[in-house]
Amino acid sequence: MNDNREEGVVVTRNVWKIFGSRADEAMEAVRRDNLSKAEVLEQFGAVVGVKDVSISVGEGEIFCIMGLSGSGKSTLVRHINRLIEPTGGDILINGANVGQLNAEELRAMRADKIGMVFQNMALLPHRTVRDNVALSLELRNVDAYTRAQVADRVIELVSLQGYGDRLPSELSGGMQQRVGLARAMAADPDILLMDEPFSALDPLIRRVLQDEFLDLSKSMNKTTLFITHDLDEAIRMGNRIAIMKDGEIVQVGTPEDIVTKPADDYVADFVAGISKLKLLYAHTVMEPLEAYEQRKGPIPQAEAPVAEPDDDLDKLIALSVNQDHPVLIKSDGNVVGVVSKDAILHGVQGEA
Amino acid sequence: MTDTTPDQMGGAPAAATDETKPFVEFADKSGGYFAETFLSIQKAKLPATHVNWMAAIAGFPWAALRANKMLFWIGFLIDLVAAVYLMQVWKFSRAAEQAVIDNKDFLVERFENWTTSSLWAAVIIFILGRVIFGWLADRLYFRQYNTWRVDHSKPSGWDMKRLVWATLIVAMIAPLMLYRASQFPPEERTCIKQARSIAAGEEVAFKDQFDCMIIGEFPTIVWLERRDTVTYPRDDNGDRFVRREAPREGLPPVNLNSYTAQLIDDGIGYLTAFYGFFFDGITTFLRSMLSAITAVFVGTPWIIAMGAIMAISYTMAGARITIFVAASLCYLALFGFWQTAMDTMSLVVAASIICIVFGLPLGIWVGKSKRGQAIITPILDIMQTIPSFVYLLPAVAFFSIGKPPGILATVIFAMPPMVRLTALGIRHVPENTKEAALAFGANPRQLLMKVELPQALPSIMAGVNQVVMMALSMVVVAALIGAGGMGFIVTEALANTRTGAGILAGIGIALLAMMIDRVVQKANTVKH
Numbered sequence: 001m002n003d004n005r006e007e008g009v010v011v012t013r014n015v016w017k018i019f020g021s022r023a024d025e026a027m028e029a030v031r032r033d034n035l036s037k038a039e040v041l042e043q044f045g046a047v048v049g050v051k052d053v054s055i056s057v058g059e060g061e062i063f064c065i066m067g068l069s070g071s072g073k074s075t076l077v078r079h080i081n082r083l084i085e086p087t088g089g090d091i092l093i094n095g096a097n098v099g100q101l102n103a104e105e106l107r108a109m110r111a112d113k114i115g116m117v118f119q120n121m122a123l124l125p126h127r128t129v130r131d132n133v134a135l136s137l138e139l140r141n142v143d144a145y146t147r148a149q150v151a152d153r154v155i156e157l158v159s160l161q162g163y164g165d166r167l168p169s170e171l172s173g174g175m176q177q178r179v180g181l182a183r184a185m186a187a188d189p190d191i192l193l194m195d196e197p198f199s200a201l202d203p204l205i206r207r208v209l210q211d212e213f214l215d216l217s218k219s220m221n222k223t224t225l226f227i228t229h230d231l232d233e234a235i236r237m238g239n240r241i242a243i244m245k246d247g248e249i250v251q252v253g254t255p256e257d258i259v260t261k262p263a264d265d266y267v268a269d270f271v272a273g274i275s276k277l278k279l280l281y282a283h284t285v286m287e288p289l290e291a292y293e294q295r296k297g298p299i300p301q302a303e304a305p306v307a308e309p310d311d312d313l314d315k316l317i318a319l320s321v322n323q324d325h326p327v328l329i330k331s332d333g334n335v336v337g338v339v340s341k342d343a344i345l346h347g348v349q350g351e352a
Numbered sequence: 353m354t355d356t357t358p359d360q361m362g363g364a365p366a367a368a369t370d371e372t373k374p375f376v377e378f379a380d381k382s383g384g385y386f387a388e389t390f391l392s393i394q395k396a397k398l399p400a401t402h403v404n405w406m407a408a409i410a411g412f413p414w415a416a417l418r419a420n421k422m423l424f425w426i427g428f429l430i431d432l433v434a435a436v437y438l439m440q441v442w443k444f445s446r447a448a449e450q451a452v453i454d455n456k457d458f459l460v461e462r463f464e465n466w467t468t469s470s471l472w473a474a475v476i477i478f479i480l481g482r483v484i485f486g487w488l489a490d491r492l493y494f495r496q497y498n499t500w501r502v503d504h505s506k507p508s509g510w511d512m513k514r515l516v517w518a519t520l521i522v523a524m525i526a527p528l529m530l531y532r533a534s535q536f537p538p539e540e541r542t543c544i545k546q547a548r549s550i551a552a553g554e555e556v557a558f559k560d561q562f563d564c565m566i567i568g569e570f571p572t573i574v575w576l577e578r579r580d581t582v583t584y585p586r587d588d589n590g591d592r593f594v595r596r597e598a599p600r601e602g603l604p605p606v607n608l609n610s611y612t613a614q615l616i617d618d619g620i621g622y623l624t625a626f627y628g629f630f631f632d633g634i635t636t637f638l639r640s641m642l643s644a645i646t647a648v649f650v651g652t653p654w655i656i657a658m659g660a661i662m663a664i665s666y667t668m669a670g671a672r673i674t675i676f677v678a679a680s681l682c683y684l685a686l687f688g689f690w691q692t693a694m695d696t697m698s699l700v701v702a703a704s705i706i707c708i709v710f711g712l713p714l715g716i717w718v719g720k721s722k723r724g725q726a727i728i729t730p731i732l733d734i735m736q737t738i739p740s741f742v743y744l745l746p747a748v749a750f751f752s753i754g755k756p757p758g759i760l761a762t763v764i765f766a767m768p769p770m771v772r773l774t775a776l777g778i779r780h781v782p783e784n785t786k787e788a789a790l791a792f793g794a795n796p797r798q799l800l801m802k803v804e805l806p807q808a809l810p811s812i813m814a815g816v817n818q819v820v821m822m823a824l825s826m827v828v829v830a831a832l833i834g835a836g837g838m839g840f841i842v843t844e845a846l847a848n849t850r851t852g853a854g855i856l857a858g859i860g861i862a863l864l865a866m867m868i869d870r871v872v873q874k875a876n877t878v879k880h
Contacts, residue, residue, distance in 0.1 A: 081791055103795075111793030122788035126806045136792040138802070183792070193791075 007092075008056035009223040010063075010080060010191060015053045015089035017075055017247075020046025027087045037246060049075040050086075051247040060221040064238030066228055072247035073227045077193050080225065081114045082106055093191065111140045115184030119196040121176045123168040129155065129179050130164035136187040154182040157216065174205035181213070185220070192224040199229065210236055231270050235259070235279065243267050255279055276313060276348055282329045283309040285316075285347040286337030292326065299338065304328045309336060313347050320344060378497050380509030389490045390497060398490075408486025415489070416518035419507035423485070423492050424518065430481030432529060437474035439533035441467050447536075528566065537568035547572065548604065575605040582618045584625035592625045620749045631750045638756035642702045649694040649701070654685065657694065665867075669874035676870060680863040689838065689860045696827055696837035696864065699755065703762040703823040708816060711767050715774025715815070716800070719808075725775070732768040740765050740826055744833050758835025762826040769818035777811025778804055810876065817872045824865050838864070 018026045018040065026044035029035055037048045050072045057063040067073045078084040079091055082098050091098040093113065101109060115136070123132050131138070133154055134147040142150075155164055158178040168176055177197060184192055197213075198206040210233065217224060228234050234241045235255040242252045243266075251263035259279045262268040286309070293299065304325035307316055316339055319327050326340040375390045376383030392398045407414045412427030448463035500506045507514075538546075543564035550556055565571050578599040584592045624631060649657065658681050666674045684693045717724040743764050747757035781804045789803045805812075831839025838861050845854030 083787060083791060107793040107795055109793075110791055114791070116788070116791040118784060118788055120784050122782075122784040124785055124789075124803060124806070126809075135789070135802075139789070139793050139795075139798055187792075 008058045009094055010057040010225065011092040012053055012055050012076075012079065013090045013092070015050055015076070015079055015091060016048075016087045017050040017072070017079065017084060018046045018048050018087045020044060022046055023087050031088070048247050050079070052089075053249050055242055055249065055252065057223055057225060059223055061239045062217060062224045062226055062237055064226045064228060064234040064241045065244060066231055066234040066241055067244030068229055071244040073244050074195055076244070077195055077225055077227055080191070080193060081110050081116065111136050112187055113189050114191045114193060115187065115189040116193040117177070117180045117184045117195065117197040119199050121168070121180045123176060123179055123183075125168055128165050128167060129160065129171070132168065132179055133182045133186050135183055140187070150186055151182075154186045157185065158182045158212070174201055174209060177201060177209060190223060192222050194224060194226045196227050196229065198233065206233075213237070231274055235274065243270070256281075256284075260284065277317070278312050278314055280313045280347045281309065282307055282311050282316060282327075282337070282339055285313070285343045286329045286339045287343065289335050289338050292338040292340065299325055299328070301328065301335070306330050307339070313344060316344055374501065375497070378500055378508045386490075386493070390494050393491070393494050402490065403483060403486040404489040405486055407489035408482045411482060411485065413515060413518060416514050417510055417512070418493060418496075419511065419514055420493055420496050423489060426488065427485050428522065430477065430485060432526060434474045434478035434481065435526070435530055436533040437470045437477065439530050440470040441474065443534050443536070444470060532567045535563060535567060538563050540569050543568065543571070572607050574608045576608065576611045577605055578603055579611065579614050579618070582621065584621060594622075624750060634760075635751050635756040638702070638759050642698060642755055642759065645702050646695065646698040649698045650691060654690050658685070665871045669871045673870050673874050677867050680867050683863055684860055687856055687860065689857065692838050692841065693860060693864060696824070696839070696861075699759060699762070699827045699830075699835060699837055700820060700823045703759050703766060703827065704816070704820050706759070706763045707767045707770050707819045707823065711770030711815070711819070712774055712812070715771040715812075716778055718771060719775035719778030728771065732771060735764060736768050740829050741832075744830065748833050753834040755835050757833055758827065758830030761830055761833070762823050765826040766819045766822040769822065770815045773811050773815030773818065774808065777808025780811065781807045813872070813876045817869065817876070820868050820872065821865060824861070824868065828861055
């Protein structure tokens with residue numbers, strides 16, 4: 001069991017989900033004959049929702065799962081609190097197998113350990129904001145006084161102080177989703193499951209909420225699985241990103257990995273439209289000083305602008321504007337490389 | 353185009369332009385005429401008085417040749433009805449001659465009147481019908497063209513072979529219909545006598561046998577031996593026992609209806625004789641519940657009751673509706689309906705409480721379980737289709753007459769909307785809120801109490817409103833079995849043709865219903 005703990009807080013091992021009345025038969029056939037999705041549909045009339053997914057999310061990490069609609073990302077995340085039962089494979093939370101919990105243990109785990117935020121908020125329309133936020137506590141039979149105390153504290157955390165006695169319908173979409181977030185955090189769970197939480201909001205509000213969530217998440221150190229169909233959002237939010245397509249995970253990596261080394265054409269297509277300004281760093285685009293000087297002659301080091309190896313493209317561009325010389329990259333006072341304007345332009349295009 | 357060649361007169365199809373080509377192809381014979389007509393229909397320029405006179409003269413065979421079923425049946429029906437009236441002319445004039453011979457003057461006059469009116473009917477129906485037929489002909493034929501355009505396998509054109517089918521249909525229907533119109537049907541009693549004499553081996557004329565089989569009532573096919581008469585007297589210890597008596601010798605057999613009716617009677621008799629304590633228990637329960645409610649409604653002095661009702665309506669539905677309520681209460685009081693109205697109200701409240709107490713859990717079950725829905729929905733359908741009067745019968749059979757059976761019949765009548773609307777409300781709770789509650793660790797009971805029922809509440813309240821309304825209407829009907837109240841005044845007025853009293857009570861009932869409805873509905877909308 002201890003080995004599992006080291007793997008990560010949330011671990012899925014070869015999770016499969018096949019929908020249909022003959023799902024189990026289909027699962028066996030897939031294991032035996034390694035059938036494709038289309039073959040499963042044809043032979044068993046069953047749809048493969050999640051295909052052999054193994055991920056491991058570490059403590060405090062924000063793990064983004066990105067994919068288009070129908071790629072199985074929402075299905076996958078619902079396996080973690082067992083809103084959906086896997087057809088095959090295991091889900092471990094802190095090393096404990098979720099599939100082996102009985103009904104009461106499962107409810108306790110959902111209430112205490114896992115908070116969930118939904119795309120459509122899914123607030124209870126007949127309850128005030130405070131009662132919505134305190135839902136998970138109420139379901140665990142916490143007394144009303146404690147509930148109100150906790151709820152008010154969390155409401156303040158999402159900057160909704162003063163709205164505790166309103167009904168959800170009186171709030172704007174962005175505020176409603178803050179309530180959703182507060183509800184997920186009220187029981188102080190270790191794990192947050194965010195199912196496209198900001199997708200239904202307009203771009204400005206979305207950005208504000210993203211920033212707020214990042215701040216909160218830094219201070220509260222929650223393990224987060226963040227579902228999105230927006231690569232920009234995934235890159236902003238995620239420590240790591242998993243890209244899903246047709247129920248399968250195509251690539252897992254840091255945002256920079258994904259942008260600079262897309263695993264296949266599908267990912268490359270996605271990445272093509274992404275701004276690299278904040279994703280590429282000087283150490284990726286720079287070349288050795290000697291190589292540069294061989295081609296272009298020596299650089300007057302006193303006049304050239306200077307940057308650090310982990311400054312991003314954005315900064316390099318700012319330094320290069322109105323400048324005849326390339327940017328020198330110095331680490332601890334020593335020149336470690338040079339970034340020419342050509343290198344910056346290539347970087348903007350994504351050709352590091 | 354000036355080609356007005358009538359249909360059937362034939363002639364080569366007119367030179368087909370691109371525009372009219374499909375029309376000509378469809379109509380085949382008289383293509384030119386139909387091309388022109390259809391074109392003007394498409395341009396919405398067909399005169400309202402346009403009639404296809406050839407179709408009107410030819411009648412339903414025209415429709416048969418053109419394979420238009422709808423027109424065929426319309427045309428056939430027109431001619432058939434006209435022919436039936438003609439046959440009646442013949443029947444009544446013969447009857448009139450017979451009456452002259454029998455010297456029954458009043459019959460002569462009656463039959464002669466009937467003869468004339470039948471003749472007129474035949475002529476008018478035939479002429480008017482044919483004109484309508486001609487008016488419909490091209491319009492319906494254009495519809496047939498439209499379906500044919502979509503699917504060319506649909507019949508088109510003109511084909512003599514279709515007349516064979518038409519003849520067959522006419523031959524199957526017309527002779528019997530006309531024969532039936534020309535004969536006075538035999539009485540049922542005559543036919544029963546005839547059946548017995550045939551059973552006894554006597555000769556009966558073929559015509560009489562045929563008449564009994566085909567015209568008049570459906571012939572009695574099943575004859576059954578009479579059942580034993582069953583009674584449930586008490587023995588010396590006071591316990592009931594079953595006593596059977598064979599029917600008297602020589603009594604004729606009975607038909608299916610009488611046999612089954614007696615079977616049901618025996619069953620009900622058995623149940624009431626041996627399980628009477630069960631029905632008595634229910635009656636006692638209902639009576640004590642009702643007397644508690646009546647104590648509130650009737651026992652409260654009118655001035656306090658009135659004030660209370662108005663106060664309730666004000667807090668629940670606001671000032672405007674309270675004015676209406678006050679006016680209605682004044683009407684009831686001024687016309688001397690106060691006590692009776694309160695009596696009715698207690699019945700309604702008692703029945704509604706029972707409906708809600710049983711309907712709500714049932715509705716939840718139906719809303720949440722596929723099996724519950726499969727079992728209960730057909731029962732509810734039947735409960736709502738059966739006329740309300742029919743409920744009174746079993747209520748009386750098991751619970752005799754009075755208020756308790758009245759309440760029971762009312763409960764059965766008024767329960768379905770409660771179950772349906774509760775189930776509807778439960779089913780319409782958004783999936784995502786249920787999912788959210790589950791994700792936060794709700795157990796099934798918490799899911800129901802904290803998520804599903806609160807969100808289903810508007811629908812449930814609509815159900816309660818329906819229950820109260822239906823209970824009120826049924827309580828009035830239940831006066832027929834002695835439930836009393838406002839309904840009693842109406843039924844009594846009906847029996848003694850005291851129209852004025854009945855109308856006043858009727859208005860009182862309507863006001864009562866409107867009061868409850870407005871207050872409950874308004875209370876619902878204010879909350880949501």
